[in-house]
Amino acid sequence: MDEFNPERIQPEDWSFPNSPSCSSTTAVLIHDGGGTTYPYHCLGSLYRNVYGIRNPYFFSGDIFPGGLPEMGKVYADYIRDAVKRKDFKCRRKLDGSVDLLIGGWSLGGLLALEVAKELADDKKINVVGMVMIDSVYTGVDAQRQLADSEAKPISFSEEGKSRNEILSLRAMSEAVRMIEDWTPPTWEGRLAGKRPKCVLLRARDYYPTEDGELSTIDVFRDDDMLGWSAYDPKMFTKVLEIPGHHFSIFDMDKVDSTTRGLQNAFDKLTQPSARQRMLAELQCM
Numbered sequence: 001m002d003e004f005n006p007e008r009i010q011p012e013d014w015s016f017p018n019s020p021s022c023s024s025t026t027a028v029l030i031h032d033g034g035g036t037t038y039p040y041h042c043l044g045s046l047y048r049n050v051y052g053i054r055n056p057y058f059f060s061g062d063i064f065p066g067g068l069p070e071m072g073k074v075y076a077d078y079i080r081d082a083v084k085r086k087d088f089k090c091r092r093k094l095d096g097s098v099d100l101l102i103g104g105w106s107l108g109g110l111l112a113l114e115v116a117k118e119l120a121d122d123k124k125i126n127v128v129g130m131v132m133i134d135s136v137y138t139g140v141d142a143q144r145q146l147a148d149s150e151a152k153p154i155s156f157s158e159e160g161k162s163r164n165e166i167l168s169l170r171a172m173s174e175a176v177r178m179i180e181d182w183t184p185p186t187w188e189g190r191l192a193g194k195r196p197k198c199v200l201l202r203a204r205d206y207y208p209t210e211d212g213e214l215s216t217i218d219v220f221r222d223d224d225m226l227g228w229s230a231y232d233p234k235m236f237t238k239v240l241e242i243p244g245h246h247f248s249i250f251d252m253d254k255v256d257s258t259t260r261g262l263q264n265a266f267d268k269l270t271q272p273s274a275r276q277r278m279l280a281e282l283q284c285m
Helices: 067-084 107-118 140-148 163-180 255-270 274-284
Strands: 007-010 026-030 050-053 098-105 125-133 198-203 238-242
Touching: 026 107, 050 067, 067 098, 067 107, 067 125, 067 163, 098 107, 098 255, 107 125, 107 163, 125 255, 198 255, 238 255
Parallel strands: 026 050, 026 098, 098 125, 125 198, 198 238
Antiparallel strands: 007 050
16 A cells, blocks of 8 residues: 555546646545445546545554544544645645545545535635545434334454455444444534535445345435435435445446446536636636
8 A cells, every 4th residue: 555645546647647737626535434445446537636545543453532523633634734745636726725525435425524524624625525425324313213223234254354354344343333423513603604515426226135134224225315314405416326235336347337426426516606607708708
C-alpha cells in the first residue's frame, strides 16, 4: 500500500498519469467495514483523480474509542494534510482552496457524512458532493426497527481464510459495533444548510441467505432511500440503482455497472446549476 493515507487510486488520465494538470473534481473514497480500499482498485476509470482512505488500524486491530465521529475527525485531518502536499492531484483555485467529492461503500458512506461535517467550515477544502454506495441508514430509529424485525445478521467464519481476510472480518465486526452506537450528525446552527449534496447508489438485489430469510443488510431494501428518509426526506439529490446485492457490487461481473453508476453520480454532483451556467456565459460575453 501507498505510505500515505489517503492513497492515490486512479489518475485523471491513464495516458498521462503524472500530468500536473487537473480538469475534473478530485474524489476521495473511504473504506467499507472491511477496512481496505481494495474494492475501489477494481473500478474502471472514473475520469478524475481518485484517492482512497483505508483504516489505519487494519493490521494492528486497534479501535477508535470515539467511534464513527472520531474516525470522521481523523479522516478529515488526513484530507487536510493531503491537500497541503504538492503531489496531491487536484484543481487549486486562486485562493489556494480546492473542491473535493467524497464518498464510500457501506460504512464508507456513513464516514463520508462525518467527514463532510468536519470539513464544513474549512476555508481551504470545499466538499461539493457526497456519494453513498449502498450505505443503509443506521440511526437509532433504524436500530429499533432492525431489533423488531426477524432479519438475521450476516455472520462470516474465519475458518480457511487468509490472514488479510481474517483481519478484514475482524475490522467488520468492530465496524458493526460502532454503527450500533452511532447517531448520524446533525446540521444545525452554524452548519445549517452546509451539508453537501448527496447521491445514493442503491444495490438492486437482496443478499442470498442459505435459509432464504431476510438479512439485516436488506431490511430497508424495498425503500428507494434505504431508510434515510427517517434522517431527512430530502437527503439525496438522486438515487441510482445498480445491479447486484450489497456484497456483490464490486465483483468482476458487476464492477462495470458500479463504475458507470459512480461516473453518473459524480457528474450529477459537479454539474453546474442553471444560475452558475448563466453567470459563466455572461463572463464570456
